[in-house]
Amino acid sequence: xxxxxxxxxxxxxxxxxxxxxxxxxxxxxxxxxxxxxxxxxxxxxxxxxxxxxxxxxxxxxxxxxxxxxxxxxxxxxxxxxxxxxxxxxxxxxxxxxxxxxxxxxxxxxxxxxxxxxxxxxxxxxxxxxxxxxxxxxxxxxxxxxxxxxxxxxxxxxxxxxxxxxxxxxxxxxxxxxxxxxxxxxxxxxxxxxxxxxxxxxxxxxxxxxxxxxxxxxxxxxxxxxxxxxxxxxxxxxxxxxxxxxxxxxxxxxxx
Amino acid sequence: xxxxxxxxxxxxxxxxxxxxxxxxxxxxxxxxxxxxxxxxxxxxxxxxxxxxxxxxxxxxxxxxxxxxxxxxxxxxxxxxxxxxxxxxxxxxxxxxxxxxxxxxxxxxxxxxxxxxxxxxxxxxxxxxxxxxxxxxxxxxxxxxxxxxxxxxxxxxxxxxxxxxxxxxxxxxxxxxxxxxxxxxxxxxxxxxxxxxxxxxxxxxxxxxxxxxxxxxxxxxxxxxxxxxxxxxxxxxxxxxxxxxxxxxxxxxxxx
DNA sequence: CGAACAGTTGATTCCGTTCAAATCTGGTGG
DNA sequence: CCACCAGATTTGAACGGAATCAACTGTTCG
Numbered sequence: 001x002x003x004x005x006x007x008x009x010x011x012x013x014x015x016x017x018x019x020x021x022x023x024x025x026x027x028x029x030x031x032x033x034x035x036x037x038x039x040x041x042x043x044x045x046x047x048x049x050x051x052x053x054x055x056x057x058x059x060x061x062x063x064x065x066x067x068x069x070x071x072x073x074x075x076x077x078x079x080x081x082x083x084x085x086x087x088x089x090x091x092x093x094x095x096x097x098x099x100x101x102x103x104x105x106x107x108x109x110x111x112x113x114x115x116x117x118x119x120x121x122x123x124x125x126x127x128x129x130x131x132x133x134x135x136x137x138x139x140x141x142x143x144x145x146x147x148x149x150x151x152x153x154x155x156x157x158x159x160x161x162x163x164x165x166x167x168x169x170x171x172x173x174x175x176x177x178x179x180x181x182x183x184x185x186x187x188x189x190x191x192x193x194x195x196x197x198x199x200x201x202x203x204x205x206x207x208x209x210x211x212x213x214x215x216x217x218x219x220x221x222x223x224x225x226x227x228x229x230x231x232x233x234x235x236x237x238x239x240x241x242x243x244x245x246x247x248x249x250x251x252x253x254x255x
Numbered sequence: 256x257x258x259x260x261x262x263x264x265x266x267x268x269x270x271x272x273x274x275x276x277x278x279x280x281x282x283x284x285x286x287x288x289x290x291x292x293x294x295x296x297x298x299x300x301x302x303x304x305x306x307x308x309x310x311x312x313x314x315x316x317x318x319x320x321x322x323x324x325x326x327x328x329x330x331x332x333x334x335x336x337x338x339x340x341x342x343x344x345x346x347x348x349x350x351x352x353x354x355x356x357x358x359x360x361x362x363x364x365x366x367x368x369x370x371x372x373x374x375x376x377x378x379x380x381x382x383x384x385x386x387x388x389x390x391x392x393x394x395x396x397x398x399x400x401x402x403x404x405x406x407x408x409x410x411x412x413x414x415x416x417x418x419x420x421x422x423x424x425x426x427x428x429x430x431x432x433x434x435x436x437x438x439x440x441x442x443x444x445x446x447x448x449x450x451x452x453x454x455x456x457x458x459x460x461x462x463x464x465x466x467x468x469x470x471x472x473x474x475x476x477x478x479x480x481x482x483x484x485x486x487x488x489x490x491x492x493x494x495x496x497x498x499x500x501x502x503x504x505x506x507x508x509x510x
Numbered sequence: 511c512g513a514a515c516a517g518t519t520g521a522t523t524c525c526g527t528t529c530a531a532a533t534c535t536g537g538t539g540g
Numbered sequence: 541c542c543a544c545c546a547g548a549t550t551t552g553a554a555c556g557g558a559a560t561c562a563a564c565t566g567t568t569c570g
Contacts, residue, residue: 148395158413162416171346209425213558
């Protein structure tokens with residue numbers, strides 16, 4: 001009933017090109033892509049499915065494995081097709097930041113830098129769809145809709161990241177956690193899931209490093225929200241939102 | 256020798272369309288634009304100067320005046336041509352965040368939302384060049400280079416905002432301030448200024464709300480950096496960087 | 511069974527906040 | 541010109557909340 005266990009620092013990534021070869025894996029090309037409606041590819045006409053497939057590489061990752069390391073040269077961009085990843089950055093003395101979590105449909109590649117500014121690690125077993133930056137650029141010049149879609153998404157990501165600034169700079173631990181839970185809920189809903197249950201695939205450490213707190217404080221905050229009846233937790237990775245109203249009030253979110 | 260005094264909350268913005276009318280103001284159209292090389296417009300061919308001018312509106316702001324309020328409908332995008340502005344957001348109980356500062360050449364308009372998520376206020380007397388979002392969209396469809404430039408800039412802004420996350424989540428007051436000073440220095444340099452002097456047009460309160468600290472802590476951090484010989488300050492708005500190396504070490508920046 | 515690790519809970523410490531006050535500056539009006 | 545005021549900045553003292561240190565529980569996996 002629980003999720004996969006994390007294994008600390010897996011070896012390295014072995015990108016797996018896919019083009020043209022007789023695929024042993026699932027038969028679903030872009031046409032049957034489960035996250036197409038969530039992904040940037042949706043900006044392209046369906047007839048382009050073949051072209052896309054030819055350019056795309058499929059990358060499976062086991063929990064804990066590293067897709068890219070901070071400092072590596074950026075050569076590809078990705079769309080998450082399943083699982084969950086984290087974007088992390090370390091200071092010399094070990095202080096850690098989780099700059100964000102990446103879920104199915106999310107695009108990885110909005111950066112103006114030539115090298116990764118964060119490592120990208122799989123939180124759970126995941127898979128991604130990869131394009132070389134070159135291919136992506138040429139796709140963009142042929143399909144302005146794609147570039148427009150990318151800009152639109154970059155803007156939304158910027159909105160979200162700016163919202164996180166408020167959380168980190170001025171909100172209390174309880175408020176940050178409420179905010180985080182509602183955010184995760186929103187993402188889950190956008191993926192078509194319903195109900196009041198939020199799934200948190202990541203360990204408490206990741207939540208702490210995402211919210212700028214310690215694990216202990218995060219744990220105490222969960223306990224507090226539970227005691228106050230805002231949430232219920234059968235298992236640390238499954239949280240039931242019991243009182244959306246008060247959660248939203250804590251997070252100071254519109255709804 | 257000092258900068259303009261801030262006046263708290265000026266009245267409101269009175270946008271000033273400019274197209275076609277016999278301009279009383281400075282004769283410099285886009286051709287003579289002082290920030291053209293810094294602005295997104297640089298992506299357009301020079302022959303387009305006339306077209307741009309016809310679409311652009313000039314907006315002068317006095318220190319403290321508000322360009323846009325959180326919650327207002329977004330109808331225009333802007334390029335800062337002079338001065339300095341801040342992007343702010345308030346919580347119900349008055350807690351304040353400065354999500355960023357906007358300097359000459361900066362583009363204001365990277366957001367996926369239909370309404371402003373932050374208020375934009377002038378820190379000092381400023382001026383901006385305004386385009387309706389409609390005009391901007393049509394310019395983009397005619398000139399893919401412009402859309403590419405916008406995407407590129409949105410990505411860079413995302414990089415910078417993500418870097419701020421680390422500052423807010425995990426760095427000490429001293430490190431945050433060092434980081435901020437080097438950042439401001441970098442922006443000043445990119446505008447063509449040299450020397451070791453950084454100009455901080457904003458009051459300490461803004462710096463505090465930007466770094467997620469109190470004014471007192473910011474002030475103490477300045478004092479500390481001064482005592483340790485990393486900086487010198489003749490006046491609160493002018494800071495001389497005395498020891499870039501140690502500042503960079505504090506900020507954990509590459510250089 | 512025992513080791514390793516995630517998560518929770520408790521006790522104590524410490525850093526940044528809060529509260530308070532002094533200093534300095536520029537601007538105003540007598 | 542100078543006294544005075546308002547706001548910005550700095551400095552000091554005390555407090556408090558999250559970090560730190562530590563211990564315990566529960567689960568997974570060898």
